[in-house]
Amino acid sequence: MSADQIDEMFVPAAVLEQGLSRYWGRSLQIVAIESQPLDSFSTHPIDRLQVTLDDGQQLSVIFKQLQLKCDRHIRHRGKEVRIYERLLVNRDLGTPALYASLYDESNHRYWLFMEDVGEWKLEYCDVEEWCAAFRWLARLHATYYGQAAQLRQLDCLVEHGAVFYRYLADMARQSVQLYQPQAIARFDSLVSRLDELIAELEAQPHTLVHGDMSCQNLIVQPQVGIRPIDWEWAAIGVPAWDVAKLSSGWGTGKPRLLAAYFDEFARHAIAPLDRRAFDRTLAGCDILKILWYLRWWISPCRDIAQVDKLLDKIAERWHWLDKEENYARSPANSSGIAARPSHSS
Template sequence: MSGRTDAEVLQGSIERMVADLSGGLPAPVAIERQASRCSSSYASDIVTVELPGNKKLRMFLKNFGTSYIAKNGMRARRERELGAYRDLLAQADLGTARYYGSVWDESQGRFWLLLEFVDAVPVRYCEFEYWVEAAAWLGRMHGYFSRHQDRLASCDFLLRHSADYFSSVAEVALEAVAQIADDLLARLKKALSGYDRIVTVMASQPLSLVHGAYVPSQILVEQQAEGIRICPIDWELAAVGSPLYDLAFFSDGFQPPKLDRIWEAYRQEAVNRDVFVPDRETMRDVVDCFRLHKVINWLSQSKERAFPEQEVANLVGMAEQFAHLCDGRVASGLSGFRRRV
């Protein structure tokens, strides 16, 4: 592809993708590329492919070659999202965006992921009933992949939520806070003095595919004639780990009775697909362990993203509260909860 313009590369790639679609489609009449208003940390475009007979095909082009926010492990992140769409989600029939293809050219710095353009709204802007649907979708997804452990095991691009993973995030958090304020570092060290036991709980759960950032801004909702379509996006943190990791991120901030409805919607779909879901009290305890990890993960990024010291202090305070809560529960016997597959 050396020496070819972006437009030439895109046209050739889309012509091949269109030809490879089921049944084959006629060659495009024209291809239009416009910047997307939905770009987040990466540049993205809406590609409109005009076909004979006044038909159109719209694609979403995510450009991993351009990022507006510095991120660790950029190469691994893009490989992970590509692999998730191409090797896992394409065969799962879960309503995620269709994978059309990719342009991956290290020498030219082109890393384009081409997906179905889903004209939908993030669930964060939707009524609560749609949040319940998103929780139910999560249970279906975990159920599907809990039955396909062999596929997950063969995907080296996925993160592994092992004890080493959780411990390493905590180590990075301590290093980051050490560069911000000595008193905050001392408080965080004290809060994490018993973290090894909490890590054991998080790393000893049943396994499935984990989205890794199942939060309201990453979940699209589309109202279709046949019902509601839930379409999570941004799979660059996809992992093999506990299903309750995603549920913790999604339900964070809710209180009963809304929290009960979210958890029950998840439980019904997951259990119907043979996912082991613990009793509500144990579920609460494990979810809170993952909420503690979420705070620590934010602290691990505090220096890189130049968080104000007051924001870091607030996060350390949250870590202290969760650590105290989780330490007490682990000491009371939560550590006896072990992996069941």
């Protein structure tokens, strides 16, 4: 490591040294540290630190430097530090251990030093590991189900509501307008009913949601299990938000994953899950998930066929919601004659 690199690492090393001393309850000193940048999809610099302590112990640490950039009205990226400090630390959620952190607004420094849990992501795994991931997600949701008021008191979580959902729609519209303006009229027509969807979602019990529940944000660690990472989008929201994102693309395999989720949820929740309401919110979150993709996935927006496909999926979800509503109101429903429409994948 060069002299400049050593100088750059001096302050982070001091923060980590203090944190490790608190973590293990004894005075420790770092005698050597090596840093290697990690290639990742993250918008923040992430390094793997190989740390040698004065007692001879060697430790692999993930160092995440959260950037100051904000997404207006919905998150401040430095909040992930507060989420770890106030919510995730000392909780049995499988998250990497927090060795040290820094929340320094005056110098715009927001740092996390976390346990290195490896790089074997869920996307590389078989269906059994996916079922385990859905069971983990159910335990998370069940633990905090209906506890929005308590979560708000932590003052570190955004809330999924009208502002958040309309932001997704506005940003998705900007992407469509920029890359495929010929599709904007159809987009506007499909999103014109957003307010009724928002009203239904806001009326449902909320919980702690990871917020960005993709297979890349779940590490499967041998002999340990599911290790969730990247909590910067954590929020107070409906459980279906995470389920919709994690089950994306599973098609005919989706019922097995949902069965694992519902079974585990029932084991841990104090209040039961209303399955009809959940199915409706899941279809609604499928719509919102597509708006998220249109906002963040720039490459599909450059292909009109991909945009049309995504808009077709929004139309399918609205159609399912309308059929389900008609079923619920049908006189035949009370006599058990009508078959309830299935939630397509």
